[in-house]
Amino acid sequence: MSLLIDYRPYILIAVLVGMIFLPKDWRKNKLFQIAAFLLAFSAGYELIMSEPVTNMPGTVNRFLNQDGAEHNENSRYYQDPIDRSNRLYKPSE
Structure with a gap:
């Protein structure tokens, strides 16, 4: 079986x-x-x-669930989620 x-x-x-x-x-x-395309994709x-x-869904899931950038890694583009939430959803007075 391992040979296959x-x-x-x-x-x-x-x-x-x-x-x-x-x-x-x-x-x-x-x-x-469609079958030929799927076979070619699988082999490639x-x-x-x-x-x-069959391991591809797990690989994609691990890639997408990685942590985002920390504040000190990319300070130019980092937005604190709490500050962003307060700014966007703060009720107007």
């Missing part, structure tokens, strides 16, 4: 190349084109990132 996991990107590429040899009327089908992602495509 190790060679998964190459198996995806082989399936993608094999799809080229299917009849032309199949290749015009939208579902075929696995080769570039050296991790399975």
Whole structure:
């Protein structure tokens, strides 16, 4: 089983190349084109990132949930959330 996991990107590429040899009327089908795109994306992602495509949602989630810039890291663009909230939502008197 680990052999399949190790060679998964190459198996995806082989399936993608094999799809080229299917009849032309199949290749015009939208579902075929979507499947070919997804296979190409999966194989490319696995080769570039050296991790399975199934780990991509977790990678994206970790990237998006990183802490923002601290006040001392980028003082020009930093806005204190409390000051910003008070300025935007302070009831007018």
